Amino acid sequence: MRVLAFLDGTLADPDQPHIRVDDLGLMRGDGIFETVLVADGVPRELGPHLDRLARSAAMLDLPEPDRAAWERVAQIVIDNWRGSPELALKLVYTRGIEGDPEARPTGFALGMEIDEKVKRARAEGIAAITLERGIEPDLAARAPWLLLGAKSLSYAVNMAGVREAARRGAADVIFTATDGSVLEGPTSNVILARGRTLYTPPPAIGILPGTTQRAVFRAAERAGWATKIEPLTVEELDKADGLFLSSSVRKLTRVHTLDGNRLPDSTGLHAELAQAYDAEYART
């Protein structure tokens, strides 16, 4: 089941072609996206996702996204969804047709079923590997043209990281900076638990500010946890009481094995945090 709607509100058949070959989103990976989890008809963190879409647009010098139009098109997809109770809602916004003098961006929302593999990972946890990302933690601030921390469509490296993980018998990646500090996953943020405190690295080091990470922190704080946003080193990952990857569709996924080493059992911690996170969206 897939539901497609364009930014003007038009529903369209996702099995038909709708994009020109000279769309810069295709030709140059020149565009941005967000993936929103929709559960029981309710989009989670839509506001923060649209905030981040606007932030990515500014970083890529794209026209400011029309927030009301994006809210409308998200709702159109949700209203027309006849699939599972949960769906992944992808929002895509490209620079449009190459050489178009009016420079109209292409925008659409696509509702998709959530992969069984993702659901299994949520329940069972995953093995991850660390991979060098080759950047210094202060690079993002001094070189904005590298688009570090923008959620652009240019995700070939992120996908190559996941394939490298598969080659090494793992499901996902934690990228590291040249000084050994922890960055992010290819499509997730890193959250670490030590005692009753959750940690995640600061976006200023060139990573995406996580919408789900923020929601998990909010939920954990409500449940009595402390939270800290501060640089983390690879060494700290091994010694944590719990290591998690957060993203909209995977929610909070437990890392049970890192670089081939089994980590301390965090099943109980994960259950507690995952429940606190889901409770944020419980209907009253």
Add this chain to the structure above:
Amino acid sequence: MRVLAFLDGTLADPDQPHIRVDDLGLMRGDGIFETVLVADGVPRELGPHLDRLARSAAMLDLPEPDRAAWERVAQIVIDNWRGSPELALKLVYTRGIEGDPEARPTGFALGMEIDEKVKRARAEGIAAITLERGIEPDLAARAPWLLLGAKSLSYAVNMAGVREAARRGAADVIFTATDGSVLEGPTSNVILARGRTLYTPPPAIGILPGTTQRAVFRAAERAGWATKIEPLTVEELDKADGLFLSSSVRKLTRVHTLDGNRLPDSTGLHAELAQAYDAEYART
């Protein structure tokens, strides 16, 4: 004027949509491309371009491109071209539809007119700026998942570099590594002339091996020049007798101003090298 043909040989209207929204080339910048210059019906360096397409495909774990099919589709576009004597022929090859169990790549060739701006740059030269790329020169060898030196569709950073150049009153960029060595342009290679020797940095530092750079070197050698492939530093750029950017559509373009500083006049050198390069393709 545009001519579009798919890899199976089908001609199609480039003004109509042909790509699904869930093509991974669009969704993830997950694909590769080449741009070939066609002059007077003859594609230049098609063999080396197809070699590089195969190399990029291997780096991205894409199915090996069908060389005969690419040669055929290139010819179909050329045979159907009714525009200017010169065209840019873009070859695009993506991972195909997300979740497609048969994982069929999307492949097409698109013939396009060459921008007037490019033609002017060939004749008049350009101003360029240096921009930090934030990588170490030995990163490509140790971190293949970063796809350094693959011509992927994930070009958002390259495009952001060009926009940064425009903001600084320049037309193009020369990326530099963390140690100050010269890398490449966002869509070109760097060639430097000193005495009667041409220099360009080695692909092993994480840059694309240039098809036009190689052709220019071959032509220059025939005309009595020496050529060297070796690391270059930013300091050497200012002191060179000539600084050029090479790419298929821009051919050899002279950089007359770097980071706001006027460089020594290389008009004569440029004319000599550009003529030697074009002579490689002269009809006998």
